[in-house]
Amino acid sequence: MANKLQLILGGARSGKSRTAEQRVADSGLDKIYLATATAGDGEMAARIKKHQADRDGQWRLLEEPLELAQALRQYSRIDNCILVDCLTLWLSNCLHHNCWTEQQQALLDVIEELPGAVIFVSNEVGQGIVPMGELTRQFVDEAGFVHQRLAAVCDRVTMVVAGLPQELKNATDELQGSTEGPAK
Secondary structure, three states, X not given: OOOOEEEEEEOOOOOHHHHHHHHHHHHOOEEEEEEOOOOOOHHHHHHHHHHHHHOOOOEEEEEOOOOHHHHHHHHOOOXXXXXXXXXXHHHHHHHHOOOHHHHHHHHHHHHHHOOOEEEEXXXXXXXXXXXXXXXXXXHHHHHHHHHHHHHHHOOEEEEXXXXXXXXXXXXXXXXXXXXXXXXX
């Protein structure tokens, strides 16, 4: 896989998970879906079931709402591609359990050492107004900071809007000496 580390950002229902799933399928590697969501209510349980139904039976499912770095370290192999969906749910879980600082640092410490490909999916939440509540502002700020940190080390960064992936960074193009945008 040319782009070992990828970050795919987008708004709710933008098509970011579908884009990520297609990239994992296109990689030809063993497919692992690492879910960070927890079904705290019926609506979230329905969302999780829909995501599961959308994937073919060739995916291995892992669920880890907090210790993302540990799960990546344990399951990343040269012959697999792990789709992490999604970072903002993971952030929310970590803030709720007061372990964000440690868990974020653990991810940043391990990410470049992973032997396999990883595609991170996350909600871009920082394009609206500044939230009124302290916890909500912290969530938006921390999401923006972790996106920046991951974008710096990822080979490919994509923003998905209305189902259309827009390339923000693609190391493959840079390695080929492209001075134009990504290949169409």
